[in-house]
Amino acid sequence: MTVAAVASLVVGIVIGFVGQRSRMCFVGGIRDFILVRDTFLLKGMIAFGLVAWVAFPVGGLVGGEAVAGFGKPVLTTLLLTVVGGFGVGYVSILANGCPFRQHVLAAQGSGSSMYYLAGFFAGTVVFQLVVWPVLVRVLP
């Protein structure tokens, strides 16, 4: 379990470095393509998806723990996932970057991204104290 913490720190440093050099963003690709027909980030996003798609089974073959499989979606979870996914996409565009990009921007000195991150982490508290209790009460 401590391995996971160290590994995630190392992975974070690597992807943070690469993300800063490439201004990688997981929503910006689609935005740039629509606005200025720029495919720089879109290609990065597609590359991420394809490489992960290939690497998951390959990793399992060479000794990693393969993906165990996912449960069948229930209507409630599906609904929450779709609403959540839509919200993530919509608000991330308004905020000018996906959460990953905002971390990198905050690291290179963007004040608004720092406020974004403050809101981001405050969001977990709001979720635990407000959103989740309300949902549990409302949902079947």
Place this chain on the structure above:
Amino acid sequence: MTGDDQGQVVQVERSRRTIGVSGIQAGVVIALAAVAAGEFFEVRPPDAYGICMACHGRDLVDWLVNQWSSARWPVSQASLVFPLLTSVGVILGGLVAAMMSGELRWHRARKPLKSFAYGLLVMNFALLAAGCATRLLLRTSAGDPLGVAGFTAMVAGVILATWWLRWRALR
């Protein structure tokens, strides 16, 4: 963020393109890191958990709250003993890269309250969907039907928001 700012940001960021890593290279490296973390370095369960800015941030905050109070807020199994530090790592990595390339510059927040609200909203939506933009795509690649649904919805949200930004800028 007005349409004006948006244009400026796109322009500033495009001019930076000549240095360093291309989008494709970044995508490949980040994907390999995500899969390796999940399959070889115990960043699991749940599956396809290698990189998630929202969930790992939630784990970190909830773990700290659990340490300092009697609360028992949920953390993923991978974060039970010690929380995942992806958020800290990304900030460190970004900081190092920015310092090395001379891009470390303080930009004053023009609308701090708005940015704060955006962050708060994105975190809550991401926790509903069980994944930030990165992990939704990662789950899609791992073959999770819910991940596909979430990612499709995210793309729809991105497209609508971009149209809305453009409409507001051209109005």
